Amino acid sequence: MKIMEGEQMKSKLVLLVPILAGVFFVGSVRADISSTITKVKPSVVIVGTYKSTNSPRFSLRGTGFVVGNGSVGGSNLVITNAHVLQQPAEQDVEAALVIQLRVGKDEVQMRPATVLEVDKLHDLVLLRFDGPPAPSLSVRDSSAVQEGQAIAFMGFPIGGALGFSPVTHRGMISSIAAAALPTPSAQQLNEKTIRSLRGGGSFDVFQLDGTAYPGNSGGPLFDPETGEVLGVVNMVFIKGTRESALTNPSGISYAIPSGFVLQLLQRGKAN
The missing domain is CATH 2.40.10.10 (Trypsin-like serine proteases)
Structure with a gap:
């Protein structure tokens, strides 16, 4: 009888170990993506146009992200799609190109931006924005x-x-x-x-x-x-x-x- 009880206990432990491992794995994955989001978020910017006489004054065109230029303390370079910069026919072509980035927890700053390089073949563009640099993301091959x-x-x-x-x-x-x-x-x-x-x-x-x-x-x-x-x-x-x-x-x-x-x-x- 004791032998049977021992075997049953071993069986329960064998079943329990994978379950606990699965719970630990899911928890660690969630923790990893949460920390990664916190890391990536400050480098993601809004790309759009601005003109004080337009209504609305700011028009969102797409997303961009800050990339490194080898300097310490961040970068002023942004990657986005080239088609993001194309003005719809109904919009004012004189509106200025800008990016919006989050500074701190609640403050969002608008910065003028200029085009440095365009790759129409792959629909990419490299921008430079004014003001202090922002945290940059590493680009992998x-x-x-x-x-x-x-x-x-x-x-x-x-x-x-x-x-x-x-x-x-x-x-x-x-x-x-x-x-x-x-x-x-x-x-x-x-x-x-x-x-x-x-x-x-x-x-x-x-x-x-x-x-x-x-x-x-x-x-x-x-x-x-x-x-x-x-x-x-x-x-x-x-x-x-x-x-x-x-x-x-x-x-x-x-x-x-x-x-x-x-x-x-x-x-x-x-x-």
């Missing part, structure tokens, strides 16, 4: 990113309709596939474009299983454990090239690999 890898992304979905506090989503890389570029018009043809077309006119992008919204465009796709940038969320340029045959847009979201961000940063430093 995306060549090692794999399908099934866990990711997170942060931004201001639906044009700030949910408020101007950055929102975080989690997901994974569901596919790494080529994004075919639209054929340029005769006016857009140049040596660089011709070389790209000869090379197939496409580049690899990350397809995500998490749903992003237009206001997320330009926001960082990052490693949920380290906060390192793996890509740039894109809701217009890539969706238009990959899903142009669809009558209704799908819930699929995309991101531009961070390798192209590193190339843009190198060109910006060279200039």
Whole structure:
């Protein structure tokens, strides 16, 4: 009888250990993403336009994030999508380009910004903003990113309709596939474009299983454990090239690999 009781106790312990391990694992994952969000949040900015005579004076265009320039104490450089800077026909083209960043817990500052470098091929742009530097994110080489890898992304979905506090989503890389570029018009043809077309006119992008919204465009796709940038969320340029045959847009979201961000940063430093 005692032998049977001992065996039953061992069986219960064997069952209990995986359960406790699972609880510990879930708790540690939640703690990791919470600390990563705290780390990433100060580097995520709103990109928009401002003019004192407009109503509203500020217009949100998308999300951006501060990237390092090798200096100590932060940076004044921001990465976002190039299409974020394109002015809708109904807006004032004279409105100034600005970014809004959070300083401290409650204060939000608006800073004038200028364009340093544009990569139209990959829909990326490098900006510099005025004033003191802000905390920057580290950009990782995306060549090692794999399908099934866990990711997170942060931004201001639906044009700030949910408020101007950055929102975080989690997901994974569901596919790494080529994004075919639209054929340029005769006016857009140049040596660089011709070389790209000869090379197939496409580049690899990350397809995500998490749903992003237009206001997320330009926001960082990052490693949920380290906060390192793996890509740039894109809701217009890539969706238009990959899903142009669809009558209704799908819930699929995309991101531009961070390798192209590193190339843009190198060109910006060279200039």
